[in-house]
Amino acid sequence: MKFPSPVSLQWISELIDAELIGNTTANALGINEIHKVEEGDLAFVDHPKYYDTCLNSNATFIIINTKNVVVPTGKALLVTKQPFEAYLKIVEHFRPFISYTKQISDTATIGKNTIIMPNVFIGHNVTIGNNCIIHPNVTIMDYCVLGDNVVIQAGTVIGSDAFYYNGKKDREIWFKKMKSCGTVIIEDNVEIGAGCTIDRGVTHETRIGKGTIIDNMVHIGHDTVVGKNCLFAAQVGIAGATTIEDGVTLWGQVGVSKTLTIGANAVVLAQSGVPSSLKGDKTYFGYPAEDASVKRRELVWVKRIPELWKKVMEG
Amino acid sequence: MKFPSPVSLQWISELIDAELIGNTTANALGINEIHKVEEGDLAFVDHPKYYDTCLNSNATFIIINTKNVVVPTGKALLVTKQPFEAYLKIVEHFRPFISYTKQISDTATIGKNTIIMPNVFIGHNVTIGNNCIIHPNVTIMDYCVLGDNVVIQAGTVIGSDAFYYNGKKDREIWFKKMKSCGTVIIEDNVEIGAGCTIDRGVTHETRIGKGTIIDNMVHIGHDTVVGKNCLFAAQVGIAGATTIEDGVTLWGQVGVSKTLTIGANAVVLAQSGVPSSLKGDKTYFGYPAEDASVKRRELVWVKRIPELWKKVMEG
């Protein structure tokens, strides 16, 4: 999330009651989680294991729970006992809850010739392009952006919160939600089926590329980037922060894990599971998804075990 | 889709700017895609690979992009450079978008003692029988037909568009939607759970047979025909144009591919995948789904490989 305009670090340190060390006169441009952070942004870290990663990330300003680290040149620390709570406080300040008095917020922008059917909810600051069709009972949450010629079928949810929690097992409630302040960008000519859910980025964006078509009950996790002209069949699930390049086909019920890449024009056959990155221009099958012809031969080999057994055990 | 009344071919050829060859004084009764076309209907074909299939199908009138074919006796050609666009033009003429001014269209017919709970959307020309219960946030799109004693639970979508596209990779937008003008027929005593999606036929119908019960989050593709007294557990997905005969049981998360048949009273165990037709009266399991007892033995055989290995490799 970028702030509406640069914000004084001094002011932020007071908001979150942190000690400011380093470049104290600077302004922050936004706040992002560690994987998506850009120069000029704030990020936070609360575990010694990740101190170095965060200090050496693109983050210019680091909310941290120690002073015993070397501040990289030009950067600043905001030292506080509870970096996660500090993150929440900043996000809640810049994205306060604004109540909804209408089904379609007055702050939403809707293009020409776009059809919004009954029972649709459109949140604050949503932008929808021209010639779109939004079917009944669709939910589009705050700040999401739809291009032109987009079709969203009934019951689909765009911009649900990221499934992203701060987990600690030494307290009564293990999981604390990392409040989502990211968004969803749906490019031109995308068509999304009925009953889908597309989560917003935690602090950045989830993106569906131009011309991609998505069947019913497909789930796409936070910060995932889908390329152009992809085809996802029904009940596909894609976890968070994954990259699906252009022209990828995922057949029904395929599951894709987080933070991996599927290369352009790859095809993943129905019900396969993808736990790690796949190269483009090939067809995959099974769990873990492998070259489909290799996997098919494997199924044949399994059927030969009894013959092997007979030969070996009975001579 | 049948036309409201027979339509002069001459008039259609002018609408789509096509040259009419053959039986030029005839009337067309409807338009359908090649698998569902009936005598008196129009169909279209734009790839030489399928010319013969289409000319020899039940279609009486063929929208085609060549003159170099033999017109079968009694049939007619409508020759145009872009048969797919011609199809879209005809469908859009007979099924123009009519805006929804109410949550429940005035053109919908709703039977006696039928309960429609709040936040339900019912489109134009929908027919619902007697003693039905339609739970909140359900969407029933135009032209769908529900019999008597039907229950549709919350959030379910009946009549979403077919996931059916004309795909060509030599243009910027690969997929162009084949506009759905088919419908969904739900017979008497069917019960459908929450969060399901049932796509309409592309040009014909998707049908759920009498007394079939469907659990939550089940997806059923376009033009699929489900028999009577079937039982589908949660998260089952069935692709398009498949036939499920009477009394079939599909347990949770089963996936069924397109254009196949599952025979009467077959049982498919949870999480299985069905890539091709299955005979009735048997129990299946695994991917690809096979006779369950065979498949269970296979799991046992796999566990014996280490023993085989030891014997063979170590003597």
Add this chain to the structure above:
Amino acid sequence: MKFPSPVSLQWISELIDAELIGNTTANALGINEIHKVEEGDLAFVDHPKYYDTCLNSNATFIIINTKNVVVPTGKALLVTKQPFEAYLKIVEHFRPFISYTKQISDTATIGKNTIIMPNVFIGHNVTIGNNCIIHPNVTIMDYCVLGDNVVIQAGTVIGSDAFYYNGKKDREIWFKKMKSCGTVIIEDNVEIGAGCTIDRGVTHETRIGKGTIIDNMVHIGHDTVVGKNCLFAAQVGIAGATTIEDGVTLWGQVGVSKTLTIGANAVVLAQSGVPSSLKGDKTYFGYPAEDASVKRRELVWVKRIPELWKKVMEG
């Protein structure tokens, strides 16, 4: 389901036209299905195979279709030809359909600082605690109870009917719905994603424990009890009457069968299937889900079959 106050057996026997045998002056406290029945409750049985189980269950009063059984001391029989229809009659008497004149029933109780977004349906006698957030297009059916700090994301359905039918293949309509009169209890600090469905108990309750977090498109069946601080990723499906103990993690697209137990702190990896109970504190994988390290080695063994084959068949 408990009755609003104790109900005379004599009165019930007249309602369902049954002959009362045994403790005829007693009052019944409620009606429950056989697995959930408590002392003072009615239960029903219509198949000789289950007569003994029902007579020896916690049920104090048994609706049954025979007199030829020994009535246990202190219990009573209500003898009728159609015990299932008698059950339905009692449930319909105590839970008559009350029409919904508003999106949010006047009989619902909603706590302080709870946000209800547009297009939400809240049924009769629902209780929602403080500081909850209910996103758009959510459905919460009658009698469900939500604690404090609960988040329900868009399109989710709480309290859909149990998928629980009386099945008999010797009649035209095989399946007759066992009308749900149970409920859903969602404890404090639970967060449920978008597009989920949580069925109510048939006669008792479905429960989600304190602090559990659930991603999008998760299905939870009737009478299932989920412990505290569990984490379920997207598209998980859990069948009915299962117990998931505290701290269990189910990754994406996992399927869990009915009436089993997953022990505390177990982890089940993505796409696995759980057909029977699992012990706690271990990681599982595959179908059927087994110790993940064992299963991973199995995948390696399968790849060695060709080498074995070569050695054995070709010497």
